[in-house]
Amino acid sequence: MSVVVMKFGGTSVANVERIRNVAKHVKREIDAGNKVAVVVSAMSGVTNQLVGYVREASLLHDAREYDAIVATGEQVTAGLLAIVLQSMGLKARSWQGWQIPIITDDAHGVARIKDIPGEKIRQRLEEGEVAVITGFQGVEPTRNRVSTLGRGGSDTSAVALAIAVKADLCDIYTDVDGVYTTDPRIVPKAQRLQKISYEEMLEMASLGSKVMQTRSVELAMVHKMRTRVLSSFVAPDAMPAASPDNWDKLGTIICSEDEIVEQRVVSGIAYAKDEAKVTLLQIEDKPGVAASIFGPLADANINVDMIVQNLSSDGKRTDMTFTVQGSDLPKALDVLKGAHKTIGYFDVTSSTEVAKVSVIGVGMRSHAGVAAQMFKALAEKGINILAITTSEIKISVLIDAAYAELAVRTLHSLFGLAKD
Amino acid sequence: MSVVVMKFGGTSVANVERIRNVAKHVKREIDAGNKVAVVVSAMSGVTNQLVGYVREASLLHDAREYDAIVATGEQVTAGLLAIVLQSMGLKARSWQGWQIPIITDDAHGVARIKDIPGEKIRQRLEEGEVAVITGFQGVEPTRNRVSTLGRGGSDTSAVALAIAVKADLCDIYTDVDGVYTTDPRIVPKAQRLQKISYEEMLEMASLGSKVMQTRSVELAMVHKMRTRVLSSFVAPDAMPAASPDNWDKLGTIICSEDEIVEQRVVSGIAYAKDEAKVTLLQIEDKPGVAASIFGPLADANINVDMIVQNLSSDGKRTDMTFTVQGSDLPKALDVLKGAHKTIGYFDVTSSTEVAKVSVIGVGMRSHAGVAAQMFKALAEKGINILAITTSEIKISVLIDAAYAELAVRTLHSLFGLAKD
Numbered sequence: 001m002s003v004v005v006m007k008f009g010g011t012s013v014a015n016v017e018r019i020r021n022v023a024k025h026v027k028r029e030i031d032a033g034n035k036v037a038v039v040v041s042a043m044s045g046v047t048n049q050l051v052g053y054v055r056e057a058s059l060l061h062d063a064r065e066y067d068a069i070v071a072t073g074e075q076v077t078a079g080l081l082a083i084v085l086q087s088m089g090l091k092a093r094s095w096q097g098w099q100i101p102i103i104t105d106d107a108h109g110v111a112r113i114k115d116i117p118g119e120k121i122r123q124r125l126e127e128g129e130v131a132v133i134t135g136f137q138g139v140e141p142t143r144n145r146v147s148t149l150g151r152g153g154s155d156t157s158a159v160a161l162a163i164a165v166k167a168d169l170c171d172i173y174t175d176v177d178g179v180y181t182t183d184p185r186i187v188p189k190a191q192r193l194q195k196i197s198y199e200e201m202l203e204m205a206s207l208g209s210k211v212m213q214t215r216s217v218e219l220a221m222v223h224k225m226r227t228r229v230l231s232s233f234v235a236p237d238a239m240p241a242a243s244p245d246n247w248d249k250l251g252t253i254i255c256s257e258d259e260i261v262e263q264r265v266v267s268g269i270a271y272a273k274d275e276a277k278v279t280l281l282q283i284e285d286k287p288g289v290a291a292s293i294f295g296p297l298a299d300a301n302i303n304v305d306m307i308v309q310n311l312s313s314d315g316k317r318t319d320m321t322f323t324v325q326g327s328d329l330p331k332a333l334d335v336l337k338g339a340h341k342t343i344g345y346f347d348v349t350s351s352t353e354v355a356k357v358s359v360i361g362v363g364m365r366s367h368a369g370v371a372a373q374m375f376k377a378l379a380e381k382g383i384n385i386l387a388i389t390t391s392e393i394k395i396s397v398l399i400d401a402a403y404a405e406l407a408v409r410t411l412h413s414l415f416g417l418a419k420d
Numbered sequence: 421m422s423v424v425v426m427k428f429g430g431t432s433v434a435n436v437e438r439i440r441n442v443a444k445h446v447k448r449e450i451d452a453g454n455k456v457a458v459v460v461s462a463m464s465g466v467t468n469q470l471v472g473y474v475r476e477a478s479l480l481h482d483a484r485e486y487d488a489i490v491a492t493g494e495q496v497t498a499g500l501l502a503i504v505l506q507s508m509g510l511k512a513r514s515w516q517g518w519q520i521p522i523i524t525d526d527a528h529g530v531a532r533i534k535d536i537p538g539e540k541i542r543q544r545l546e547e548g549e550v551a552v553i554t555g556f557q558g559v560e561p562t563r564n565r566v567s568t569l570g571r572g573g574s575d576t577s578a579v580a581l582a583i584a585v586k587a588d589l590c591d592i593y594t595d596v597d598g599v600y601t602t603d604p605r606i607v608p609k610a611q612r613l614q615k616i617s618y619e620e621m622l623e624m625a626s627l628g629s630k631v632m633q634t635r636s637v638e639l640a641m642v643h644k645m646r647t648r649v650l651s652s653f654v655a656p657d658a659m660p661a662a663s664p665d666n667w668d669k670l671g672t673i674i675c676s677e678d679e680i681v682e683q684r685v686v687s688g689i690a691y692a693k694d695e696a697k698v699t700l701l702q703i704e705d706k707p708g709v710a711a712s713i714f715g716p717l718a719d720a721n722i723n724v725d726m727i728v729q730n731l732s733s734d735g736k737r738t739d740m741t742f743t744v745q746g747s748d749l750p751k752a753l754d755v756l757k758g759a760h761k762t763i764g765y766f767d768v769t770s771s772t773e774v775a776k777v778s779v780i781g782v783g784m785r786s787h788a789g790v791a792a793q794m795f796k797a798l799a800e801k802g803i804n805i806l807a808i809t810t811s812e813i814k815i816s817v818l819i820d821a822a823y824a825e826l827a828v829r830t831l832h833s834l835f836g837l838a839k840d
Binding site for chain 1 (some may be wrong): 436438439478482495506
């Protein structure tokens with residue numbers, strides 16, 4: 001017997017027919033003797049419709065009201081799944097965030113889970129009841145108001161709940177059957193990874209492989225929650241129930257590095273096209289100038305990613321290039337315009353025609369030369385590198401967007417990730 | 421300054437544009453110095469859509485899950501109205517049933533309000549904040565689950581809340597501009613009543629004039645809450661704000677009998693077409709036979725309305741006719757079939773081609789002869805009476821459905837209710 005948290009996203013619960021399919025996945029687990037909590041998202045399209053109403057009501061809106069409105073989507077799915085499970089003869093009940101409670105901070109719209117008392121749910125699971133839990137939402141206890149965790153927050157709900165009920169495994173059902181070495185739409189020979197380390201997955205998630213929300217991976221890593229990504233579109237009876245014997249037979253297991261025996265140097269190639277590049281021309285080359293640029297951007301909640309400062313030819317003036325999320329570009333340009341006097345630049349140029357391509361692998365820690373190989377291969381294809389950032393297990397380059405697919409394919413072959 | 425509860429039904433909040441109109445009604449009250457709590461229904465169509473999902477999930481469903489799902493409609497409206505009010509510069513917040521809490525019993529789907537602690541909301545009102553409250557829903561405290569009050573329950577939410585916050589007036593905004601002497605679609609000369617007593621309104625509500633839910637009127641009567649029915653479709657700036665000076669200038673006030681100076685004998689003519697007639701042929705004419713019929717029906721939660729027992733010609737066998745809600749007919753026939761042995765009837769006949777037409781007026785208490793006038797007028801039009809029930813302030817007759825409109829028009833003229 002295992003205690004399993006199963007999470008199903010919007011496309012997996014898009015309508016009542018799909019919810020019935022989800023129920024069959026749940027029944028398979030119960031029939032095999034597992035104890036199951038299910039975390040569900042809103043039916044796909046519903047959250048967007050609710051957000052549309054909010055925007056129509058007022059573009060400037062109270063985040064607490066926004067949360068009260070958009071959280072209803074998950075409540076509907078949870079209730080419907082509980083009903084379908086009951087109709088299949090299973091014991092089930094739905095739980096809303098405030099009923100458990102899933103306690104969050106007061107950053108409405110992007111709240112963080114602070115605590116989930118898991119004993120009550122765990123006990124229900126032990127009694128054979130399926131707990132169907134609304135993802136994406138919680139309750140802020142000071143004002144007793146509904147909060148939401150931001151887009152993709154249901155992944156975080158699932159991992160946090162798995163930790164709270166001391167689950168053996170957290171299964172993230174999605175519309176893909178695992179984590180791939182890169183996007184199979186770009187590289188048909190991309191392979192599903194049987195295992196990936198938390199650290200690598202974190203880089204994959206934050207770099208644009210939108211399989212799981214970054215925070216959910218962080219949480220799984222900190223608490224060493226074994227998390228698996230697998231497809232809800234496989235026929236429920238064509239899959240084995242979760243068991244310690246077969247956890248790594250299906251989907252992709254996200255686990256500690258030391259559980260991965262055959263470690264490759266590079267595990268995957270990620271890319272992100274929603275970047276924007278900003279260049280400030282002829283800023284003064286003096287201490288404090290970086291603070292005058294990035295301080296105001298940080299105050300406006302704009303995340304700056306890559307930063308490149310050109311060498312100054314005369315020791316007085318230089319150019320500064322950095323990247324922000326494409327959606328933050330208009331706001332970033334506004335902030336820079338407002339700070340023109342304090343920064344003292346000559347002009348600003350910007351472009352969204354850029355892409356970030358990254359090579360990821362924990363094996364890079366012990367293997368030198370990955371960066372050199374990467375830069376050489378890109379150069380041979382005539383791809384110009386606009387900026388570089390690195391971490392222990394990742395090298396990212398910013399390139400012209402037109403070359404993104406070529407770069408991904410080149411690097412995927414280079415590091416031997418393709419299927420035979 | 422008055423404390424006013426304003427209730428807006430589904431058609432009044434059908435979309436964001438209509439919600440904006442509701443907000444203008446609220447702003448008018450706040451601008452005039454009133455303190456306002458607003459009770460809202462789901463946007464029209466939303467509850468039906470949610471119920472549709474539930475039925476698709478399973479025809480037999482857990483009422484607690486049904487409630488968790490359908491209650492979301494009101495949560496969306498409440499949040500949207502709060503946002504629109506804030507965008508107009510008013511202080512506002514939304515409240516869901518469990519947040520106040522609106523405490524109900526555990527009869528999920530048709531729950532009754534047991535208590536609303538009103539101090540917290542009252543204090544917010546005093547501070548000038550508009551409380552936007554989800555109608556139709558509450559929370560069942562034992563299991564801490566969302567409950568709903570049944571169709572039309574938002575009226576009851578509004579009246580109960582008005583009582584809880586010690587409001588001066590409860591304004592029910594709807595798509596008609598008051599309570600009429602009869603349905604204006606049948607009698608174009610029907611007049612809006614300026615005032616109607618609780619007792620009369622109760623008869624009107626329960627007899628098919630679907631302006632307000634019956635329970636809400638009962639509640640208003642018991643607590644003497646002055647309740648007004650008025651139209652949300654009048655331009656918000658064309659209406660005066662609620663004030664003790666002008667409460668009876670607009671819509672229809674529902675109040676105590678003694679507040680109505682010029683009392684007519686008959687106040688209105690109601691009709692209901694959703695009745696069904698059942699006749700049991702040749703039952704034994706002996707003590708206990710009625711109990712053997714109506715006991716099982718009561719056990720099955722079927723309300724029996726009119727009952728007529730024919731005179732027995734031989735002292736041994738007789739026929740029994742009674743009416744039930746049309747929607748309860750199949751269940752009633754099932755119950756009677758099951759009780760065939762204990763009742764011992766020869767046959768059952770039934771018909772839904774019947775209508776109940778009622779004459780209502782507190783003045784009937786002190787005026788004899790209303791029934792006689794009524795029966796004579798109907799006879800003159802050739803309308804056959806199938807059954808009769810009476811109360812102190814009401815006389816109802818069951819007739820062939822084809823004659824319903826003719827009967828209503830005849831009685832409306834007879835008792836001088838038509839506009840000049």
